[in-house]
Amino acid sequence: MKFAKIVAIEYELPSHSLSNEDLARQFPEWDVAKIFGKTGINDRRIVAENECASDLGLRACEKIFDSGVIERSDVDCLILCTQSPDYVLPATACILQHRLGLPTQCAAFDYNQGCSGYIYGLGMAKGLIETGQVKNVLLVTAETYSKYINEGDKSVRTLFGDAAAATLIQAADETVALDRFRYGTDGSGAQNLIVPVGGSRFPAAQNLDLESRKDESGNIRTDADLYMNGPAILEFSLTRVPELFESLFDENFTTEMVDHFVFHQANKFMLDTLKRRLKLPEEKFVREFEHCGNTVSSTIPIALKESMEKGKLKEGDMVACVGFGVGLSWAACTVRF
Known part of the structure; x- marks a missing residue:
């Protein structure tokens, strides 16, 4: 029997930064020290107006391929966790499969889960691999919550940042890893x-x-x-x-x-x-x-x-x-x- 194992992790952050100094200028009642003391956060990365979850996910996945740990042709499943999809439909995973040049035999689907979503994704990858359905899963998590946040709402603006991560999970002969x-x-x-x-x-x-x-x-x-x-x-x-x-x-x-x-x-x-x-x-x-x-x-x-x-x-x-x-x-x- 094969067992699912994490082989590589990469992530991508947008270039624009929203710092505590930026927030303190907008909300004078919250100075820099107060923001950091409550949140533990100094900077949040925010996507550009025309930048979406698939753009971040694409760049995170490209880092996996650039590392040489796997060829695109060997990926047979792409799972995307996002609550900020590019479109209502089709699934953003389908768009990402095409943009990455993955095989058309590759399964690709979205799921909407949020803060617990990475572990749900690991569980699905484990199930698919250990039942012999697939061998190499790209699990992508990608969110652009900033598109949902009002600039006047400091309760969430001080907390959330945009990002994507890509995790390669493979079938291995070793003992249980997940x-x-x-x-x-x-x-x-x-x-x-x-x-x-x-x-x-x-x-x-x-x-x-x-x-x-x-x-x-x-x-x-x-x-x-x-x-x-x-x-x-x-x-x-x-x-x-x-x-x-x-x-x-x-x-x-x-x-x-x-x-x-x-x-x-x-x-x-x-x-x-x-x-x-x-x-x-x-x-x-x-x-x-x-x-x-x-x-x-x-x-x-x-x-x-x-x-x-x-x-x-x-x-x-x-x-x-x-x-x-x-x-x-x-x-x-x-x-x-």
């Missing part, structure tokens, strides 16, 4: 992180005269913009994530056997609180979002790649990955590198 997948969903919280207008329920074409509103905290948005109920998302995370995390472990697999803990890189306050609640050692707790912000489905692969480049993540290391957020959804797994 394991202990756990999933969860609570759609009753869907309204707490949402773009209300733009889908079939409330089509954008029927809501062109969208009124800007200011909330009690001074944030400005329309119904076509991203809305986040911060307190509700925090409560969800601090309730569900510890339960999810603890479900990874048993008498045969303990936290002491893990070399690195990579959580969805939401923000400093969220990660600090979870680390403290779960009693995790700081030296094993990965933080890699200061330079790019919360990049949604790409936070975990970016953190993994940064850890590899810095020499922290080495061959043979055991990693526990935990994703959580929009949906509401959550997922976790272990990765042996």
Whole structure:
């Protein structure tokens, strides 16, 4: 039997940066130190007006091919996680398959999952490979949340950045490298992180005269913009994530056997609180979002790649990955590198 194994990870950030200094000039009540103290973020990367998820995903995938680890002709499955597709239809994965020059025998599909999406993608890749359906999966996560964010809404503008990551997962003869997948969903919280207008329920074409509103905290948005109920998302995370995390472990697999803990890189306050609640050692707790912000489905692969480049993540290391957020959804797994 073949087992699914992560072989390579690359990521791509847009060239334009939105710094804390930029935000402080627009929101004088939030100085640079306050923004960083709350978020742990210095810079967020923002796509150009004509730049989309497939553009970022394309450049991340090209880095995989440039490394020489695989030929385009050998990719037989492209999975794309995005909540900001190029079009309502067709699937952005189909567009990306053509732009990358992948074989027409390659499967390609989108899925819309968000902050837990990377782990869902790893789970699908594992299933496809270990049932013998495919051999080489390109898992792409790509988001341009900035297109959904009102410039007057500091509650989300201080957090989110645009990015894409590409992960090559291959069939290998080695023992299990992707394991202990756990999933969860609570759609009753869907309204707490949402773009209300733009889908079939409330089509954008029927809501062109969208009124800007200011909330009690001074944030400005329309119904076509991203809305986040911060307190509700925090409560969800601090309730569900510890339960999810603890479900990874048993008498045969303990936290002491893990070399690195990579959580969805939401923000400093969220990660600090979870680390403290779960009693995790700081030296094993990965933080890699200061330079790019919360990049949604790409936070975990970016953190993994940064850890590899810095020499922290080495061959043979055991990693526990935990994703959580929009949906509401959550997922976790272990990765042996």
